[in-house]
Amino acid sequence: MYVIIEPIQSGTFSTVYRAWDRKGQRYVALKVIPAELYRDEIETMRVLGAGHRNICPMLDFYADETNCILVLEYCSLGDLCDFVEISRRRGVHGFTAINVREMARQIRSAIWYAHSRGIAHRDIKPENVLLSADGDVKLADWGHAVRCQWSSDADIGTDAYRSPETFFGKRYDNFKADYWSFGLTLLYALFGRTPFNCGRKSDGTIDPYPNCCENFASFVRDSHQFMYEFYIKPLESVDSDRMCEIIHICSSVVENLLNIDAGKRNLDEFIRTLENSSSQTNGYAFQLESSIRLPPFLRLKS
Numbered sequence: 406m407y408v409i410i411e412p413i414q415s416g417t418f419s420t421v422y423r424a425w426d427r428k429g430q431r432y433v434a435l436k437v438i439p440a441e442l443y444r445d446e447i448e449t450m451r452v453l454g455a456g457h458r459n460i461c462p463m464l465d466f467y468a469d470e471t472n473c474i475l476v477l478e479y480c481s482l483g484d485l486c487d488f489v490e491i492s493r494r495r496g497v498h499g500f501t502a503i504n505v506r507e508m509a510r511q512i513r514s515a516i517w518y519a520h521s522r523g524i525a526h527r528d529i530k531p532e533n534v535l536l537s538a539d540g541d542v543k544l545a546d547w548g549h550a551v552r553c554q555w556s557s558d559a560d561i562g563t564d565a566y567r568s569p570e571t572f573f574g575k576r577y578d579n580f581k582a583d584y585w586s587f588g589l590t591l592l593y594a595l596f597g598r599t600p601f602n603c604g605r606k607s608d609g610t611i612d613p614y615p616n617c618c619e620n621f622a623s624f625v626r627d628s629h630q631f632m633y634e635f636y637i638k639p640l641e642s643v644d645s646d647r648m649c650e651i652i653h654i655c656s657s658v659v660e661n662l663l664n665i666d667a668g669k670r671n672l673d674e675f676i677r678t679l680e681n682s683s684s685q686t687n688g689y690a691f692q693l694e695s696s697i698r699l700p701p702f703l704r705l706k707s
């Protein structure tokens with residue numbers, strides 16, 4: 406029924422193939438997972454259904470004692486991580502190649518939909534943001550997802566995208582943790598890199614970044630200043646309107662998604678501030694100053 410054409414990628418737990426669906430006359434992605442791991446992912450995908458434009462739907466699945474095969478809609482433009490990397494090699498920044506506002510709207514919509522059904526993704530990152538041929542975003546890989554808002558799992562997801570409170574085995578809000586990962590995913594889309602990395606202790610175990618990462622310490626001291634030093638200052642030859650837009654998106658990400666205080670992360674406020682500025686025309690930086698709290702470096706510039 407399905408003819409495998411080529412492997413797309415091997416993830417940590419699975420291999421994904423591009424295949425031809427003879428019956429449906431279309432390409433599909435086949436994700437092959439060891440049997441002991443598949444149940445949660447399939448159950449989550451069932452709850453999510455095929456009803457959301459920005460969630461990669463499961464079309465079918467097959468299982469035996471050793472493996473399970475998820476048949477997924479095929480996203481021909483691959484994942485956001487590869488897209489940003491390919492653009493970078495061609496000398497194009499993510500913020501030029503991607504309509505980051507539209508991407509943010511679509512990812513937000515997928516997150517909101519999942520959360521409204523009680524599902525937290527718990528591994529939002531560029532590798533799990535797929536791009537379909539018509540340019541839509543499809544949030545994928547629900548293998549780490551849970552159907553509850555609160556947990557204390559200290560070892561879930563991908564370190565560079567995990568929110569600080571998830572490392573220590575204390576109770577945290579999975580939905581707010583998703584907001585943080587969403588924020589870092591957008592920063593990766595804009596700039597092709599993320600700032601926070603875990604270390605290794607002498608016994609080989611992971612040292613969570615909130616304990617050991619200099620960038621994180623700087624971010625805690627002054628998050629807007631850190632963003633300026635890490636992301637904005639190194640940018641060259643970006644015109645001033647574009648620069649204002651990038652700064653505005655960064656500022657909104659920092660205020661509403663990357664807040665150290667998880668309780669203050671706010672998805673709706675994030676989208677609201679993003680939409681606010683998109684209706685502004687040239688020179689909007691000057692008008693913006695009165696509408697949102699701008700980082701100090703933008704005030705200096707204007």
Ligand SMILES: Nc1ncnc2c1ncn2[C@@H]1O[C@H](COP(=O)(O)OP(=O)(O)OP(=O)(O)O)[C@@H](O)[C@H]1O
Nearest residue numbers: 414416417418419421434477478479480484532546
């Ligand atoms: N439907 C799809 N269409 C196109 N490519 C896909 C699709 N699903 C997955 N891929 C590709 O395969 C990669 C791995 O898929 P996925 O993240 O689902 O596997 P995984 O084993 O759970 O990965 P990991 O645990 O390492 O995050 C994705 O990053 C993407 O590049």
